[in-house]
Amino acid sequence: MRIKIDKKPVLLAAAALTLTATLTVGSAMAYFTTHTTAKGAVPLNIGFTETDIEEDVDSEGKHIVIKNIGDYDCFVRVKAFSVIDVNYESFGGWKDGGDGYWYYEAVLPAGGSTEELLVTFEYPKNTEEDKTEEFNIIVVQECTPVVFDVDGNAVPDWKNGISSDGTK
Amino acid sequence: MKKNRKSFPLKPILLLSAAALLLLGSAIGSARAALTYYSENYSAQVNMSSIGVTLLENGREISSRNYANNGTWVATEGNLLENMLDKGSKLTPGKKYNEALSVKNSGNIDIFVRVIITKSWQNKEGQKATELSPELIELNLTGNGWEQASAPSSPERMVLYYSNVVASGETTPELSDTIRIDNKIARMVTKNVSEDGKTIQYVYDYDGYTINLDAEVNAVQANNAKDAIKSAWGVDVNVSSDATSISLQ
Numbered sequence: 001m002r003i004k005i006d007k008k009p010v011l012l013a014a015a016a017l018t019l020t021a022t023l024t025v026g027s028a029m030a031y032f033t034t035h036t037t038a039k040g041a042v043p044l045n046i047g048f049t050e051t052d053i054e055e056d057v058d059s060e061g062k063h064i065v066i067k068n069i070g071d072y073d074c075f076v077r078v079k080a081f082s083v084i085d086v087n088y089e090s091f092g093g094w095k096d097g098g099d100g101y102w103y104y105e106a107v108l109p110a111g112g113s114t115e116e117l118l119v120t121f122e123y124p125k126n127t128e129e130d131k132t133e134e135f136n137i138i139v140v141q142e143c144t145p146v147v148f149d150v151d152g153n154a155v156p157d158w159k160n161g162i163s164s165d166g167t168k
Numbered sequence: 169m170k171k172n173r174k175s176f177p178l179k180p181i182l183l184l185s186a187a188a189l190l191l192l193g194s195a196i197g198s199a200r201a202a203l204t205y206y207s208e209n210y211s212a213q214v215n216m217s218s219i220g221v222t223l224l225e226n227g228r229e230i231s232s233r234n235y236a237n238n239g240t241w242v243a244t245e246g247n248l249l250e251n252m253l254d255k256g257s258k259l260t261p262g263k264k265y266n267e268a269l270s271v272k273n274s275g276n277i278d279i280f281v282r283v284i285i286t287k288s289w290q291n292k293e294g295q296k297a298t299e300l301s302p303e304l305i306e307l308n309l310t311g312n313g314w315e316q317a318s319a320p321s322s323p324e325r326m327v328l329y330y331s332n333v334v335a336s337g338e339t340t341p342e343l344s345d346t347i348r349i350d351n352k353i354a355r356m357v358t359k360n361v362s363e364d365g366k367t368i369q370y371v372y373d374y375d376g377y378t379i380n381l382d383a384e385v386n387a388v389q390a391n392n393a394k395d396a397i398k399s400a401w402g403v404d405v406n407v408s409s410d411a412t413s414i415s416l417q
Contacts, residue, residue: 009183031396032219032389040248148262
């Protein structure tokens with residue numbers, strides 16, 4: 001004897017079960033979440049500064065002061081060229097780099113001036129005529145921007161030095 | 169005259185009734201569950217239902233989003249890097265600036281959190297400068313319980329997961345401590361020599377460009393963390409047996 005099954009109620013029951021199952025899945029996916037965001041921007045305002053050399057010559061020698069006339073901090077160094085021998089005397093802050101340059105050790109802030117560096121010279125003592133001759137002492141000054149190394153120390157970057165000279 | 173009586177099949181009616189009863193039963197069940205849920209929610213709302221998260225920069229609250237009640241949220245959004253420079257000072261390549269980012273649980277349930285950091289450059293015209301590497305913007309990560317995901321992370325985008333559960337009111341350790349622009353950018357210059365050859369000047373190629381830092385904090389409930397994190401973030405994690413920490417798979 002075959003039992004005849006009516007399809008409609010079976011389908012209805014299946015639909016009811018599916019609906020119930022869907023309800024269960026829905027509640028399982030409701031997790032508490034939240035989020036927040038923030039943004040920020042800073043302009044990179046970097047540039048090279050400009051320095052000016054002040055030179056006064058008297059019987060002692062050549063008095064050199066470098067002034068930072070630009071908008072950015074920098075490091076400076078100077079070197080003197082002449083046909084006669086010259087020596088340097090620091091009035092504070094200057095140090096012989098051993099490479100022909102004298103370095104101002106501190107950062108020269110925008111608008112600031114270095115301590116004085118005196119370049120002295122002696123006339124050759126061979127003849128009286130030598131004393132009457134004129135000699136040029138050319139001072140080359142260079143400045144470079146302040147950068148910071150990985151340890152956070154302010155250091156010069158002499159690969160990007162700006163140079164100008166003064167002759168008296 | 170013989171009445172044409174319609175016979176109702178008993179079996180389908182019974183089956184239909186059973187299905188209707190089942191449906192009704194499940195509905196009542198849900199209703200009861202919902203009633204219980206809301207009842208508990210109501211009586212212990214402060215302790216149970218409020219999720220919230222706050223981003224901190226150098227200890228200062230920057231932005232937040234906290235659940236209030238009845239489906240409403242209270243959100244704030246501030247700006248990063250606002251106090252990075254001292255007044256009147258300029259961003260200097262190589263110099264380290266404080267940038268300590270951390271996350272506070274400002275809700276009332278325990279949470280797991282992650283932070284997505286995006287670094288980029290913008291040129292003077294305000295467009296994204298793709299010629300400059302985001303790697304030149306160095307956000308120094310501390311570790312400190314924060315694990316960087318390798319897969320979706322890139323020089324531009326980092327995804328950091330805090331491995332421990334953050335309890336209500338608690339703040340994570342800082343994920344970063346400093347931000348720095350690589351010195352390399354100070355060497356990207358153009359050389360100009362004066363006509364008399366006496367003066368050499370350099371111009372920075374990227375002067376006027378802008379560094380951008382974006383941070384997105386995501387939080388998810390600590391309860392049932394594995395499924396919750398998979399559902400919310402699409403990430404598979406391992407959860408410790410005491411459910412207080414996670415690790416990336």
